[in-house]
Amino acid sequence: MSLSFKKWRSFINESKLRVFDFDDTLVKSQSKIKITRPDGSTDELTPGEYAIEGEDPENEYDFSEFEEVIDPQEIEKVTNILRNVVNAGTDGREIVILTARRPISEDAIKNYLEEIEIDISRITFVLLGDADPLAKSDWIENKIKEGATDILFLDDSGKNVDAVLDLKQQYPDIKIDARQVKYAEELPEENPTKQVDPEIIDMIKEYVGLPIRAMYLYESDTIFARLEEAYDSKTMDEVYSYWKESNELHKLQQMGYNVRLVSREASIDEPNIPLTKDLL
Numbered sequence: 001m002s003l004s005f006k007k008w009r010s011f012i013n014e015s016k017l018r019v020f021d022f023d024d025t026l027v028k029s030q031s032k033i034k035i036t037r038p039d040g041s042t043d044e045l046t047p048g049e050y051a052i053e054g055e056d057p058e059n060e061y062d063f064s065e066f067e068e069v070i071d072p073q074e075i076e077k078v079t080n081i082l083r084n085v086v087n088a089g090t091d092g093r094e095i096v097i098l099t100a101r102r103p104i105s106e107d108a109i110k111n112y113l114e115e116i117e118i119d120i121s122r123i124t125f126v127l128l129g130d131a132d133p134l135a136k137s138d139w140i141e142n143k144i145k146e147g148a149t150d151i152l153f154l155d156d157s158g159k160n161v162d163a164v165l166d167l168k169q170q171y172p173d174i175k176i177d178a179r180q181v182k183y184a185e186e187l188p189e190e191n192p193t194k195q196v197d198p199e200i201i202d203m204i205k206e207y208v209g210l211p212i213r214a215m216y217l218y219e220s221d222t223i224f225a226r227l228e229e230a231y232d233s234k235t236m237d238e239v240y241s242y243w244k245e246s247n248e249l250h251k252l253q254q255m256g257y258n259v260r261l262v263s264r265e266a267s268i269d270e271p272n273i274p275l276t277k278d279l280l
């Protein structure tokens with residue numbers, strides 16, 4: 001009786017579960033796991049390295065940096081999916097942040113998501129305090145038993161994704177879409193020496209005098225300023241030769257920055273970091 005009722009419910013009332021991991025899925029942060037080995041030597045692991053290596057019972061692990069979200073970089077390809085899901089509403093849909101972090105991190109995670117303007121009132125936060133992939137798949141399995149029929153699971157850890165995909169064998173009627181998202185690797189390494197004072201950015205805007213679309217930092221001292229307008233090469237040569245001789249550029253050079261102007265469409269091949277005030 002109860003089984004057929006459940007089946008009926010799954011046909012009549014689709015129940016969607018949308019599950020997002022936090023670290024390296026929605027955000028890349030500089031929080032590290034500290035290890036102390038039996039011989040007293042120490043090391044640090046990123047969450048990705050930890051997920052691959054697992055724990056050696058001989059070592060001591062310190063997760064205290066995961067009580068906060070340190071120097072976060074948003075992974076927009078995934079936060080935009082979360083935004084779309086949140087905007088689609090919670091009618092017949094539960095949206096969950098499912099993380100191995102311990103419950104002590106909840107406020108830090110919520111604060112971060114609020115900072116990037118995600119409506120956390122529509123999200124359920126589940127902090128397992130357990131990095132075992134089965135901890136996540138067991139949690140999802142319970143949700144299936146409670147009536148979830150359509151599951152999307154996004155996580156950067158292949159082990160977590162595999163554990164969730166394994167549920168398909170037991171629950172062939174449930175729609176399970178579990179995907180490994182590896183976008184954190186595409187983000188530039190954040191290097192503390194690559195910081196530019198926001199005052200310098202304002203100064204460049206003022207000195208250049210032409211509308212600037214974006215600025216990029218290359219190595220520690222070269223800033224590319226991409227202009228809002230697309231200029232032909234002749235005009236760009238004139239702009240550039242004027243800029244090269246200008247007192248303004250010389251002042252910036254004395255402060256340790258070389259500033260290069262590029263037309264809107266010019267390609268910048270070098271690895272670069274978009275400079276926005278929130279990254280600084």
Ligand SMILES: [Mg+2]
Pocket residue numbers: 021022023024025047155156157
């Ligand atoms: Mg992760």
